Amino acid sequence: QQQVRQSPQSLTVWEGGTTVLTCSYEDSTFNYFPWYQQFPGEGPALLISILSVSDKKEDGRFTTFFNKREKKLSLHIIDSQPGDSATYFCAASGGNRIFFGDGTQLVVKP
Amino acid sequence: EAAVTQSPRNKVAVTGGKVTLSCNQTNNHNNMYWYRQDTGHGLRLIHYSYGAGSTEKGDIPDGYKASRPSQENFSLILELATPSQTSVYFCASGDSQNTLYFGAGTRLSVL
Numbered sequence: 001q002q003q004v005r006q007s008p009q010s011l012t013v014w015e016g017g018t019t020v021l022t023c024s025y026e027d028s029t030f031n032y033f034p035w036y037q038q039f040p041g042e043g044p045a046l047l048i049s050i051l052s053v054s055d056k057k058e059d060g061r062f063t064t065f066f067n068k069r070e071k072k073l074s075l076h077i078i079d080s081q082p083g084d085s086a087t088y089f090c091a092a093s094g095g096n097r098i099f100f101g102d103g104t105q106l107v108v109k110p
Numbered sequence: 111e112a113a114v115t116q117s118p119r120n121k122v123a124v125t126g127g128k129v130t131l132s133c134n135q136t137n138n139h140n141n142m143y144w145y146r147q148d149t150g151h152g153l154r155l156i157h158y159s160y161g162a163g164s165t166e167k168g169d170i171p172d173g174y175k176a177s178r179p180s181q182e183n184f185s186l187i188l189e190l191a192t193p194s195q196t197s198v199y200f201c202a203s204g205d206s207q208n209t210l211y212f213g214a215g216t217r218l219s220v221l
Contacts, residue, residue, distance in 0.1 A: 034208075044153070098208045
C-alpha cells in the first residue's frame, strides 16, 4: 500500500500564476512532512517542511498547508517563475522511516 | 561545507559485471540511504543504514547489497548487474528529524 500519494503527476502554469500541489498519506502517526525540489541532473533538496503540530508554514513564495484530520498536505507557490520549473516531492515521516510521493513535474511557462 | 558526495557520477557496466557505487557524507548523520529514480516511479528505497556496521533492506533490495564501513561511507553493490538496474541512483544522509540530504546522483547504464 502506497504510504504517500501525490497529485498531479505533471502540471504546467503560466508565469505569475499560483501552483498548487497536493499529497495525502496513510499513517496517522506521521509527524513530519518535508517537500523536496529537484532540478534536472541534481539530487532532491529540501524546499520547506512542516510538523504535525502546525497547519501552515511560509517561506517566501512557498507555503505548505497541513490538515491532520484529513491526512492531507499541500504546497502553494505564488507568483510562479520559470526558475521554479522542477520536480517536487512530498514526503511523510515518523519514527525512523520516511516515505516519498511519486513527484510532480512542474513547468512554468513565461 | 557539509555535503553528500557520490562517485562515480556516470557509469557504464556490462551485464553480469560487478558495480560499486560509493557515497561519502560529511554531515555526521547516523542514517544513510540509497534510492533509485526511474521515470514514473519516483524515489524507491533500496537499502539504508542506521550507523557504521548496519545495513537494512528497503523496499526493493533484490539484486543489491549495501556496506556501511564507517559513519561517513555507504556503498551500494551490484554483484551481477542486469539491464533492469539501469537507473539514476541517489545516496542521502538523514538527520534526527528525517530530513534527507541527497547527493547529486549516479547515472548507471547496464548494457
